[in-house]
Amino acid sequence: MTTELAAPRRAPLDRTRLLTYLQEYGVYAGVAVLLLANVLFTPHFLSAENFRTQAVQVAPVLIVALGMALAIGSEGVDLSVGSVMALSTSLLSLYLGYGPWVAVIVALIGGAAVGLANGSLISFIGVQPIVATLALMVAGRGLALVLLPQLKDVRDPGVASLGSGDLLGVPYPALIAAALALAVAFTVRRTTFGRQLLAIGDSRPAAKLAGLPVRRVLITVYICSGVLAAVAGVLATARLQASDPTSLGTLMELSAITAVVVGGTPLSGGRIRIGGTVAGAVLIQLLTATLIKHDLPPSWTQIAQAVVIVLAVYAARERGKR
Amino acid sequence: MLSVTGLTKTFPGARALDGVDLSVGPGEVHALIGENGAGKSTLIKLLTGVYRPDAGEIVLQGRPVRFATPLEAQHAGISTIYQEVNLVPLMSVARNLFLGREPRGRLGLIDFGRMHREADEALRALGLRVDVRRPLRSLGVGAQQMVALARAMAADARLVVMDEPTSSLEPREVRTLFGVIRALRERGIAVIYVSHRLDELYEVCDTVTVLRDGKRVHTGLLAGLNRLSLVSLMLGRELGEARAATTGARASGGEPVLEARDLTVRHSLHGVSVSVRPGEVVGLGGLLGSGRSETARAIAGALPPDSGQVLVAGLPVRTGSTPAAIRAGISLLPEDRKAEGIVPGLSVRENIALAALPGLARFGLVDDARVDRVVDTFVKRLRIKTAGPHQKVGELSGGNQQKVLLARWLAMRPKVMLLDEPTRGIDVGAKAEVRRLIDELADEGLGVVLISSDMEELIEGSDRVVVLKDGAVVAELTGTEVTEERLLRAIASEGTRAPEPTGAPEPLEVAERAGAARSPDADRRDRP
Structure with a gap:
């Protein structure tokens, strides 16, 4: 209401401020607490092997979540990411005959195509993101199964090394995930696209009247999300050394949103x-x-995840209320 | 009836209200005024239970009260009519009226027959005739406000707080509202009336309290206070910076920088033509819904016209495309600043740079140093009051938000600026500043189209006024013709009806309109 409101705040640490901190830094605190607890109570937690396993396992979720963050930032959501992973694994094994690199590129193009379809439905036809990407979620998985009806082994040294190789002890999937995270962070902060994306997400009518290329930005967002999901699909395939379009990436959209x-x-x-x-x-x-x-x-894991989500949503809610 | 003593509320970093006293007797209409940020909204929110006071006490009908929620305040007899209507758009008028206290029949089910009958009676008492079974959103904003008012009265209110109730009403609806306020007064109900419009205060209020910087600076009878002293009390200074009269002062020669020819949009515009020369301020006059905003939006590409042409400096601009219009040098300051203008969650800096971003970037990478320079220039030039360029725009006062928008467009070096209600809802001091800025810009050779419901502002600010009625141009006033009287006569004139039947403009008996989930502002613009 007043301009003074944003002046330096020196009020005591009350509940609202605590919740603000919880939302801003709670996730980092959570990671720190879990790490500490594991160091103290879990045997062999501090081994290099364990860290490598964790890094390889988190990479696909992380990469998908990067694209999801873009979609959510534009006031949308991308439910089709799990199906894109399945589609990319099908394409990868279908085109493996042309060599691993061609196959990977085809898989990524598949992801981009799904993203283009999502973005076009949303920005040209005006379908709500949740509905448009739901349609592609069903269609994508179906297409993946048409291309590759059942599980198939992927025997290719190139693809295999992508999943299990490393550089100076850091596994490739973790390196790729880190590089992509940096690239996306840079895009959001420093590029015209990133700034326009945030403006569109915050107030679509204002962005439109300010002459921003709303359609182009939205389509780009969903293409990015599709390609990132395809990358995750390729990495997951490389680690499993098998293409399984039936189950690869199921419920991935929920993990990423979480x-x-x-x-x-x-x-x-x-x-x-x-x-x-x-x-x-x-x-x-x-x-x-x-x-x-x-x-x-495993059911405990799901309960624990649920608790974390509820905490995060609670913190966000309090913050919005002032 | 209501007596408030020493009310204090502090927000982190700012004392919004500082020991304010206020007392309102039964049947008294009490005006509450002050600049933006003076503490009016905070006081209202304390009275209605939205906030809780840090110190001080509220005594209602002899008993000290503390409200934990707005509902408690309502039960205690305090009802509030907000600037924006706070009702459920998809529910029927009657259900909105009786929401939370529906008449029950046997089995505890809602007695719809009785509810509809009573709703109809309550609205008729306010002079509103609508089908109470229709969803609320099919009514105009004015009628919706009447429903809100009827709701407040039906809830057996002892005190009704009205926060800028007329800001989206037609003159005729304002008359009805004032009739209702007088009826409230006769029934011994106290009213606290907040408004920026001084005319209204003098017309309807008995007493006045002036707030400034969170403190009460004056309370007294309104009749004994002239306008000038009232304004200087609000501002805490004399209005020495009054505008010099500019009417007709600027040269009106030269080729038009903007020409709109025969703009036609179904149901709203019928062959509207407007031209603006460099350095000229052209006012668009007319009532709400006469097609002023639609004309501006059609020129700026935000409303695709069915036919017609827009030319900038003689070259045609593709219509129906905002980016094309902006590239050609047309900038639109939209009427609904909050919904369509600012991006509230982004910083002052990002908001100013928003439209100019591609020009401030190399290969898609934003050049932060250049952005800082542009932002710095405009923050200084327009005297934007902000804690820093990284403050969120949503936290600024209305006047400063408007300046941020002006800065956004000036950074594009436009040839024409379309200003739709540039001073609506901003305080008196900022109003004067924005008006002076408009003059300065015109003096620098910018073509300006000015839309304002404030007749004085329109007359003083414009070199020429194009008068619209029912989506068509009915008159053009130039030079010495630009007077309030001529404008009123043009608006009131008969004839020059729209070629296509658009339905008579009936503000209170409202026709069904298309368009479901839209803001009240969008709806208002769409009224035929």
Whole structure:
């Protein structure tokens, strides 16, 4: 209401401020607490082998979550990411005959095509993102199964090394995920596209009247999300050394949304936190790993995830209310 | 009836209200005025239970009260009519009227027959005749406000708080509202009336309290206070910076920089032509819904016209495309600043740079140093009051938000600026500043189209006024013809009806309109 409101705040640490901090930094604190707890209570947690396993496992979710963060930042969502992963694994094994690189590129083009379809439905026809991407989620999985009806082994040394090779001890999937996270963070912060994306996510009518290329930006967002999901699909295939379009990427959209939301990106758009998204993905991975290492049933993992989501949403809600 | 003493509310970093006293007796209409940020909204929110006070007490009908929620305040007899209507658009008028206290029949089910009958009676008492079974959103904003008012009265209110109730009403609807306020007064109900429009205050209010910087600076009878002292009390200074009369002062020669020819949009515009020369301020006059905003939006590419042409400096511009219009040098300051102008969650800096971004970037990478320079220039030049370029625009006052928007467009070096209600809802001081800015821009050779419901502003600010009625141009006033009287006569004149039957403009008995989930502002513009 007043301009003074944004003046330096020196009020005591009350509940509202605590919740603000919880939303801003809670996800990092969560990761730190889990790491500490594991170091203290989990045997062999500090081994290099364990860290490599965790990194390889988190990479696909993380990469998908990056694209999801863009979609959510534009006040949308991309439900088709899991199906894009399945489509990319089908394409990868179909085109493996032309060599691993051709196959990977075809898989990525497949992801881009799904993204283009999503973006066109949303920006030209005006379908709501949740509906448009739901349609592509069903269609994508169907197409993947048409191309490759059942599980197929992927025997290619090139693809295999992508999944299990490393550079100076850091596995390739983790390196790729880190590089992509940096690239997306840079795009959001420093490019015209990133700034326009945030403006569109925050207030679509204002962005339109300011002459922003709303359609182009939205289509680009969904293409990015599609390509990132395809990358995740390729990496997952490389690690499993098999293409399984029936189950690869199922429920991936939910994991990715969880990572984004837990990381503090509001579902209402206009703000994207890449650091938080990375931490969100890591948090959920660590949570799962911790419970598994202590021999708790998988259902516990789901309950723990649910608790984390509720906490994140609670913090976000309080913040919006002032 | 209501007595408030020493009310104080502090937000992190700012004391919004500082020991304010206020007392309102039964049947008294009490004006509450002050500049934006003076603490009016905070006071209202404390009275209606939205906020809780840090200190001070509220005494209602002799008993001290503390409201934990707005509902408690309502039950205690305090009802509020907000600037924007706070009702459920998809529910029927009657259901909105009785929301939360529906008449029950046996089995505890809603007695619809009785509800519809009583709703109809309540609205007729306010002079509103509508089918109470229709969804609320099919009514015009004015009629919706009447429903809100009827709701407040039906809830057996002892005190009705009205926060800028007339800001989206037609003159005729304002008359009805004032009739209702007088009826409230006769029934011994107290009214707190907040408005920026001084005319209204003098017409309907008995007493006045002036707030400034969170403190009460004056309370007294309104009749004994002339306008000038009222305004200087609000501002805390004399209005020495009054505008020099500019009417007809600027040269009106030269080729037009903007020419709109025969713009036609179904149901709203019928062959509207407007031309603007460099350095000229052309006012668009007319009532709400006469097609002023639609003309501006059609020129700016935000409303695709069915036919017609827009030329900038003699070259045709593709219509129906905002980017094309902007590239040609047309900038539109939209009427609904909050929904269509600012991007509230982004910083002042991002908002100013928003439209100019591609020009401030190399290969898609934003050049932050250049952005900083542009932002810095305009923050200084337009005297935007902000804690820093990284403050969120949503936190600024209305006047400063408007300046941020002006800066956004000036950074594009436009040839023509279309200003739709540039001073609506901003305080008196900022109003004067924005008007002076408009003059300065015109003096620098910019073509300006000015839309304003404030007749004085339109007359003083414009070199020429094009008068619209029912989506068609009915008169053009130039030079010495630009007077309030001539404008009124042009608006009131008969004839020059729209070629296609558009339905008579009946503000209160409203025709069904297309377009479901739209803002009240969008709806208002769409009224035939």
